[in-house]
Every structure is written in structure tokens, then in C-alpha cells.
Amino acid sequence: MIKYENDRFDRIYQGDILKNIEYLEYIKECDGNVEISKIVFPYCIILTQDCDLLQDHNSRNTKNKNQDKYLISVLVAPLYVADQLLLGEHLSFLEIKSQIFEKGKTPEKFLLQNKNPRYHYLNFPDDFLNPMVIDFKHYFSVPIDILHNQKNGNYVCTVSELYREDISQRFSSFLSRIGLPN
Amino acid sequence: MNDPSFDNDLEYSLDSVTKGDIEFRRESSKTSIETNSVYEVNGDLLEKRTELKSGIDKETEQRYFSNKPKRIIIRARIIHDQI
Numbered sequence: 001m002i003k004y005e006n007d008r009f010d011r012i013y014q015g016d017i018l019k020n021i022e023y024l025e026y027i028k029e030c031d032g033n034v035e036i037s038k039i040v041f042p043y044c045i046i047l048t049q050d051c052d053l054l055q056d057h058n059s060r061n062t063k064n065k066n067q068d069k070y071l072i073s074v075l076v077a078p079l080y081v082a083d084q085l086l087l088g089e090h091l092s093f094l095e096i097k098s099q100i101f102e103k104g105k106t107p108e109k110f111l112l113q114n115k116n117p118r119y120h121y122l123n124f125p126d127d128f129l130n131p132m133v134i135d136f137k138h139y140f141s142v143p144i145d146i147l148h149n150q151k152n153g154n155y156v157c158t159v160s161e162l163y164r165e166d167i168s169q170r171f172s173s174f175l176s177r178i179g180l181p182n
Numbered sequence: 183m184n185d186p187s188f189d190n191d192l193e194y195s196l197d198s199v200t201k202g203d204i205e206f207r208r209e210s211s212k213t214s215i216e217t218n219s220v221y222e223v224n225g226d227l228l229e230k231r232t233e234l235k236s237g238i239d240k241e242t243e244q245r246y247f248s249n250k251p252k253r254i255i256i257r258a259r260i261i262h263d264q265i
Contacts, residue, residue, distance in 0.1 A: 036256045042249040093250045
């Protein structure tokens with residue numbers, strides 16, 4: 001069970017959970033027609049280090065000689081509803097079938113105990129949200145200006161610090177893993 | 183706004199849609215749930231909201247069908263002003 005706060009509106013924080021975050025897949029133009037494809041993720045968590053986010057915020061709100069601390073984009077990872085992910089159905093609207101975690105079997109237990117490096121299981125107190133799973137493999141970036149504009153309307157909560165560090169440490173570990181040949 | 187020539191009937195077939203005019207995505211018919219979609223009809227962008235169909239209670243709908251990522255495709259024609 002994690003802890004969370006839901007009163008941090010003043011800036012983007014590491015551990016913020018935001019809803020309806022859009023990922024732009026492509027924009028193409030052909031014969032005067034423009035096609036834009038995007039994926040809307042119902043929930044995402046901010047992974048960028050909080051010190052970077054704080055420095056960006058402070059830099060934008062004070063007159064500095066340079067914009068050295070400005071961020072261009074923010075790393076996020078999607079949260080999927082745990083029940084849907086365990087069934088391998090969480091990306092069905094994108095026509096993607098995923099691994100099925102059979103109930104009671106070892107892969108499911110490992111996922112729920114956060115022993116699978118790819119996933120991070122989040123259980124919220126008081127049914128604030130359905131149990132969710134972060135999929136570190138699906139991380140992407142969002143321009144920080146867009147997040148600033150969306151923060152007030154899309155803010156859900158912020159994972160409290162100790163649990164946030166756990167997520168951050170596991171994400172960095174996932175990114176830095178070394179693939180060895182079979 | 184033009185009235186799209188189809189309704190929420192799950193028997194609706196993609197074959198009846200003019201290719202390129204409408205982007206329509208949904209869950210397979212066995213789930214009895216339609217996804218959100220945005221589609222274009224004669225230049226108007228319309229949005230179809232998720233429809234809860236009979237036989238699925240709210241809890242099941244929330245647990246298994248809501249809050250999934252969705253793809254939205256927007257098509258637009260560039261119109262040049264004539265000089």
C-alpha cells in the first residue's frame with residue numbers, strides 16, 4: 001500500500017499522477033491532407049527527477065541570465081489498471097495483446113510483489129484509484145509546456161516521497177539493465 | 183454538424199463506411215463495449231463516447247473496460263485561400 005498526496009498543484013512534481021496524457025505518434029501530410037495520430041493514456045506518472053523539475057520551475061519564475069535549467073520534456077510512464085494488465089487486455093484498444101499473468105502463478109506473484117523489473121504495482125489506500133501497474137518499458141516524454149498547461153485539469157495525486165524514490169530507483173535499474181546474449 | 187449515417191449498433195460494419203472519411207475503433211463485439219473514438223464526417227470532427235451496453239454491470243465495466251489507452255486519429259484537409 002502506497003501513500004499519496006493530492007494537494008500539489010503549484011508545479012510538476014516527480015511522482016505526480018496525471019490523467020489523459022497524450023502521446024503524439026506521428027503527423028504526416030500528403031496531397032493537402034494532414035493526419036495526426038495520438039494515443040491518450042488515462043493515467044501517467046512523472047519520472048523526471050524532482051530536483052530538475054524544481055530548478056525548471058524556479059528558473060521560469062525568476063529573471064535569470066540564462067535558461068540553463070529549463071527542461072524540454074518530462075519523462076513519464078503509463079499506469080495500467082492491474083486487473084486489465086494481468087489479463088493481457090490493457091492495450092486491447094490499440095490492438096495489442098499482452099502477456100497473461102495466470103492467477104496464483106509465479107509471474108503474477110512476482111509482479112504484485114514488485115520483483116518483475118519491468119513493472120511496478122501500486123495499491124492505493126481507500127480505493128482512491130483501482131490498483132495500477134506502471135510499465136517502465138512504455139516510458140515516453142511529454143513537452144513540459146504541455147504538462148504545465150494541463151496540470152490543474154489533469155492532476156490526480158502525487159505519490160509520497162518514500163514510495164516515489166522506490167519507483168525512481170526501480171525505473172533507473174530497469175533502464176540500466178544489461179542484456180546478455182542467450 | 184452533419185449527422186453520421188450510423189448509430190451505436192454493435193452490428194455496425196466498417197464496410198459501410200467510406201474509406202478515409204471515418205476513423206472508427208472499438209472493442210470486439212463480444213465485449214459489448216465501444217471505445218471512445220473521434221472520426222471525421224464531411225469535415226466535421228465528432229466524438230463518440232463510450233457506451234455501456236446491456237449485460238455488463240458498472241463494476242465490471244470499470245474494472246475491465248475503462249481506463250485503457252486509446253488511439254485517436256484526426257484527419258484534416260489543408261485549405262488554401264484563393265488569391
